[in-house]
Amino acid sequence: MTERFTEGRAAFRRRLSSGEPLLVPWCPDALTARLCERLGFDGGYLGGGGLGFSLAISEALLTCTDLATAAWQIRRRSDLPLIVDGGVGFGDAIHVARTVWELENAGAHAIEFEDQVSPKRASHHRNIEHLVPVEEMIGKIKAATEARRDPDLLVIARTGAVQNENFAAAIDRLNRYAEAGADVVMVLADDDDQLAAAPARVDAPIATLTSFDLHTPDEWRQLGYHLVIDPVTGQTAAFTALRTAYEHQRAGRPSGCVPIEAFTTFHGFQELAGFEDLYDIERATTEPGT
Known part of the structure; x- marks a missing residue:
């Protein structure tokens, strides 16, 4: 473990314990992570669903x-706290342990x-899901908490029981997942009443996975949420803009993007990505007179 990772996790x-909800958006790559840092977001979310769509193989076929x-590609160029969606852990409890080893080593905060x-x-x-028995999930949670080397690495336990059993x-x-050692538990509510009721009925820090836009930060705090992850807005906004521009260009029409603004944004990527550090190396080693 590097000191950089352990300090960031702590x-x-x-x-997470401050009482203010942490707002964590979709974060698929290092450039987005650096943007999230600059804008002051509390972290970034590397979601399995989003990555499965980007690779066009579904979350189910990710490894x-x-x-x-x-x-690791995100962590290499950004210190943004990173929550990684470990899905079902790629198998039973022993596979969950291996997943923790790999993702902790890659620099995940949670x-x-x-x-x-x-x-x-x-x-x-398409909303066809099958849940494991409670005891099986408890075994996975225990395996995850025992496998981590850094005690500040957060283990988040999420249930799909609202949609597949009942609230x-x-x-x-x-509550049973929290008793088993999960640091945070995550509920996916079907409606506003469930979203409002869940924090008071769970004896652990609670998270949800939805659009930030449902509530203001103050409202999320009043509801009692410690962590709100938005895996949808960024990816869909980016893809919608891309699709619109490409459809227009393919039809022989202007994309809707002003060329000078597009090139300004494109060149601005250099600064956001931290290329000045790379240019400094080249200036010192390859340019005339150095």
């Missing part, structure tokens, strides 16, 4: 190596695991 854990590689069956099924994208069953699962 700080992120402290912030642990896919996730660890993506996480790893999320969910209680769907393994291997994960592509049809979960009461989801609350029961989350």
Whole structure:
């Protein structure tokens, strides 16, 4: 473990306990992570769903190596706290342990695991899911917490029981997951009433996965959420803009992007990506007179 990782994880854990909700958006790569840092977001979310769409293979066919590689590419160029979606852990408890080894080593600040069956099924994208028994998920949580070397690495336990059993069953699962050692539990509510009721019925820091736009930061705090992850807005906004521009260009029309503004943004990537550090090396070693 590097000191950089351990200090960052400890700080992120402290912030989670501050009483203010942490807002964490979609973060698929290092450039986006550096943008999130600049804008002051609390962290970034490397989601399995988003990565599965980007690779056009579904989350179900991702490998642990896919996730660890993506996480390391982000961490290599950014100190933004990173929450990585570990899915179902790529198998039973022993595979969960291996997942923790890989993602912790890649620099994750938190790893999320969910209680769907393994291997994960592509049809979960069309809301056909199957949950594992509670005891099986508890075994995975214990394996995850025991596998981490850094005690400040957060283990997040997510349930799909609201959609596949009922709200009461989801609350029961989350409380049992917290008792098993999960640092944070995550609920996916079906409506505003469930979203409002869940924090008071769970004895642990609680997270949800939805659009930030449902509530203001103050409202999220009043509801009692410690962590709100938005895996949808960034990816869909980016793709919508891309599709519109390409459709226009393919039809022989202007893209809607002003060329001078597009090139300004493109050249601005150099500064956001931190290329000045690279240019300094070249100036010192390859330019005339050095």
